[in-house]
Amino acid sequence: MSNKVFVYVDHFNGVGSVSSWETLGAARKVAEALGGGVTAVVFGQQVEGVAKAAFEHGADEVLLGDAPALKDYRPEPYAGLLAKLAKEGSAEVVLMPTSGRTRELAAMVAVDLETGVTPDVVSFEVKSGKVVATRPIYGGKLLTKEICPKALPHIITLRSRAFPMPEPTAGRSGTLTKVEGAPQGLTEVVEYKASEAGVSLTDAAVIVSGGRGTSNNPKLTPPADLKDEKQIEIWKAQQGFALIRGLASILKAAVGASRAAVDAGYVPYANQVGQTGKVVSPDLYIACGISGAIQHLAGMRTSKTIVAINKDAEAPIFKLARFGVVGDLYDVVPAFTQALKQRLGK
Amino acid sequence: MNIVVCVKQTPDTAATITVQDGKVSWGDAPLVLNPWDEFAVEQALRTKEAHGGKVTALSLGPEAAREALKQALAMGCDEAILVSDPALEGGDSLVVSKALAAAINKIGGIDLAFFGRQAVDSDTGVTGPQVARRLGWPALSLVAAVAALDPNGKSITVERMIDEGRQVVKSPLPAVISVVKEINEPRYPSFMGIRKASKAEIPVWSAAAVGLESVPSAVLAWPEIVAPPKVETKCELIQGETPEQIGSKLADRLLEEKVI
Numbered sequence: 001m002s003n004k005v006f007v008y009v010d011h012f013n014g015v016g017s018v019s020s021w022e023t024l025g026a027a028r029k030v031a032e033a034l035g036g037g038v039t040a041v042v043f044g045q046q047v048e049g050v051a052k053a054a055f056e057h058g059a060d061e062v063l064l065g066d067a068p069a070l071k072d073y074r075p076e077p078y079a080g081l082l083a084k085l086a087k088e089g090s091a092e093v094v095l096m097p098t099s100g101r102t103r104e105l106a107a108m109v110a111v112d113l114e115t116g117v118t119p120d121v122v123s124f125e126v127k128s129g130k131v132v133a134t135r136p137i138y139g140g141k142l143l144t145k146e147i148c149p150k151a152l153p154h155i156i157t158l159r160s161r162a163f164p165m166p167e168p169t170a171g172r173s174g175t176l177t178k179v180e181g182a183p184q185g186l187t188e189v190v191e192y193k194a195s196e197a198g199v200s201l202t203d204a205a206v207i208v209s210g211g212r213g214t215s216n217n218p219k220l221t222p223p224a225d226l227k228d229e230k231q232i233e234i235w236k237a238q239q240g241f242a243l244i245r246g247l248a249s250i251l252k253a254a255v256g257a258s259r260a261a262v263d264a265g266y267v268p269y270a271n272q273v274g275q276t277g278k279v280v281s282p283d284l285y286i287a288c289g290i291s292g293a294i295q296h297l298a299g300m301r302t303s304k305t306i307v308a309i310n311k312d313a314e315a316p317i318f319k320l321a322r323f324g325v326v327g328d329l330y331d332v333v334p335a336f337t338q339a340l341k342q343r344l345g346k
Numbered sequence: 347m348n349i350v351v352c353v354k355q356t357p358d359t360a361a362t363i364t365v366q367d368g369k370v371s372w373g374d375a376p377l378v379l380n381p382w383d384e385f386a387v388e389q390a391l392r393t394k395e396a397h398g399g400k401v402t403a404l405s406l407g408p409e410a411a412r413e414a415l416k417q418a419l420a421m422g423c424d425e426a427i428l429v430s431d432p433a434l435e436g437g438d439s440l441v442v443s444k445a446l447a448a449a450i451n452k453i454g455g456i457d458l459a460f461f462g463r464q465a466v467d468s469d470t471g472v473t474g475p476q477v478a479r480r481l482g483w484p485a486l487s488l489v490a491a492v493a494a495l496d497p498n499g500k501s502i503t504v505e506r507m508i509d510e511g512r513q514v515v516k517s518p519l520p521a522v523i524s525v526v527k528e529i530n531e532p533r534y535p536s537f538m539g540i541r542k543a544s545k546a547e548i549p550v551w552s553a554a555a556v557g558l559e560s561v562p563s564a565v566l567a568w569p570e571i572v573a574p575p576k577v578e579t580k581c582e583l584i585q586g587e588t589p590e591q592i593g594s595k596l597a598d599r600l601l602e603e604k605v606i
Contacts, residue, residue, distance in 0.1 A: 012508075012509075012510045013510075017509075072513070073513075074515075075475065075478075075484075075485045075487070076484065076485070079479070099508075099509050100487070100488050100506070100507060100508045100509055101508060103471050103472065103475075103487070104472075104475040104485055104487040104488075106472070107439070107471075107472035107473075107474075107475040107476045107479070108475050108476065108478070108479040108485065110439070110440065110472070110476065111440070111443065111476050111479040111480060112479065114440065114565070115440075115565060116438060116439075116440070116565045116566040117439060117470075117472055118566070119469075119470055119471060119472060120469070132569070135469075136469065136574070137467065137468055137469050137571075138357070138363045138370070138466070138467055138469070139359065139466060139469065140574065141362075141363040141573075141574075142363055142365055142370065142571055142572065142573060142574070143571070143572050143573075143574050144568050144570070144571045144572075145568065145569050145570040145571075146566055146567070146568055147566070147567050147569060148565055148566055148567075149565075149567055150563070150564075150565040150567075151565040186483075186484040186517065186518065187484050187486070187515045187516060187517040187518075188515065188516045188517075189513060189514070189515055190503065190514040190515065190516050191514045192510070192511060192512065192513055192514070193505065193511050193512040193514065194510075194511045195509075195510055195511035195512075200509055200510070202509060203509075206606070251606065268528070269526070269527050269528040270507075270528070272527075275359055275466065276359070276381060276382070276466070276527060277527075283605065284600070284605050284606060294359075294360060295359050295360070301577070304605075305600075305603070305605045306579075307596070307600070308581070318581050319579070319581070320577070320579055321579065321581045322579055322580075322581065322582065323581070323582050323583075323584055323596060323599060323600070324581045324582070324583050324584065325583070325584050325592055325596060326583065327589070327592060331589035332589050332592055332593060332596075334589070334593075335588075335589035335590045335592060335593030335594075336592070336593035336596050336597060337593070338590070338593060339590075339593040339594040339596070339597035339598075340597050340606075343597050343598075343601060344606075
């Protein structure tokens with residue numbers, strides 16, 4: 001008997017994403033309610049290692065599409081093959097971790113199967129054999145429950161870090177089935193370029209972010225050859241972000257930024273946290289020189305612990321913060337970094 | 347180049363959004379062109395400026411969505427079309443993608459269809475890829491840069507933003523592109539553009555007019571919409587005589603609370 005719950009395992013260069021394992025953990029809960037086990041789907045070239053990891057994180061069966069044509073993620077062959085497998089296996093729920101790739105993939109599989117797609121889910125329950133999924137809308141200002149009563153399977157992507165990481169069982173194994181029949185790709189992958197952002201924001205357990213306050217240090221004297229006011233402002237912000245990176249490196253954290261800091265040209269857009277940037281929920285979020293505009297809060301309000309460092313005691317960020325320092329980030333961040341270095345033995 | 351750019355009207359991102367008995371309200375906050383779609387309109391206009399052709403702005407929504415199309419026209423789009431039909435209201439992404447794909451087919455001869463990465467109200471980000479799938483065109487999602495465009499050879503090379511960096515992809519035309527903020531800086535509407543837009547005739551196409559004989563019903567349902575639970579956070583202020591004292595105290599408190 002085939003399993004009702006399918007999980008698409010997202011990976012890059014043969015390394016499964018952490019959120020894929022979180023998704024497998026969540027899939028086990030759905031399978032407990034619906035009956036049967038969990039089927040994981042892995043596509044790529046020479047990705048048996050990903051299949052092995054999928055078993056260790058809770059898959060009972062792995063459908064492995066391993067072929068040169070599947071080497072790179074491309075939406076058309078991946079969607080075509082995944083839709084075919086879900087249909088043949090009579091899947092009732094297809095879960096995926098949310099990533100840039102899977103939002104597209106989920107959307108296209110839903111068209112092939114004329115079914116519903118619910119992206120970026122933060123929690124769910126199973127009621128009367130259906131998944132009732134909760135997802136943020138309006139940038140997290142509201143939550144909607146979503147069900148798919150009139151079609152199967154319900155395609156759902158789960159937000160990174162919203163579900164617990166299952167404990168892997170070394171050596172755990174199951175049924176491995178090789179699958180073929182991916183449709184022709186329409187596009188050609190030319191190359192990859194590395195990220196400018198460093199540690200991935202959405203996967204990070206700790207994030208240190210900077211805002212407009214990074215350029216606000218009257219004590220700094222810019223180099224004499226900088227005359228233009230905008231250049232001076234960006235130079236100052238770079239000194240501020242150097243402190244933020246220093247703190248981030250001690251904590252193995254990702255570096256984030258407010259929209260104001262990105263719009264002002266201090267750091268690339270890849271670093272932006274907020275409604276029009278990345279939505280994150282780390283264990284610890286340290287906001288430095290960020291006032292807490294509603295659009296920034298929408299992207300980080302689900303962080304477990306928020307620390308705010310800001311000169312302005314009235315800044316809205318303090319309303320969300322568990323710990324606050326009313327002070328200049330140029331004074332506080334280096335002192336805090338130094339204190340952590342001593343305590344963490346670095 | 348025959349270009350279409352799909353846009354949506356949404357509440358402003360600064361709006362306070364509330365819900366009562368399942369009905370969402372944004373008070374008297376203005377409705378605007380979805381902020382992500384401004385980047386799509388800008389990229390459509392830049393493509394036309396570089397290679398010639400025409401840009402048509404296309405929206406699906408109620409009569410009021412005309413205002414979003416006027417904004418697109420004021421930025422420089424040549425024409426605008428509104429797909430509006432009571433039968434399409436309350437549709438899910440399957441319904442929306444079907445209607446938009448049908449409208450793009452009705453316009454005909456399109457080389458590129460641009461979308462913003464997602465709408466700031468529903469936040470799904472699935473419409474662009476779903477329309478691509480329905481049209482049978484390549485889906486190029488989360489595009490951060492166009493590296494090359496050859497209108498005669500009918501091909502385009504783009505940089506897609508992925509979590510690990512960028513994936514450079516070459517694709518034939520026609521294609522569907524969804525763009526991210528990094529791709530450009532949207533222009534402001536010009537005075538002349540605003541005048542032109544205020545006088546523009548915007549045709550309204552019904553579901554039947556785009557060739558949908560019957561409108562499919564939504565397969566998704568939304569049984570409950572709620573405000574997120576209020577997080578009551580008491581902010582513990584860390585104080586001290588010197589930055590060093592504050593830094594040490596903050597580090598100690600985070601270690602005590604096992605945050606790090």
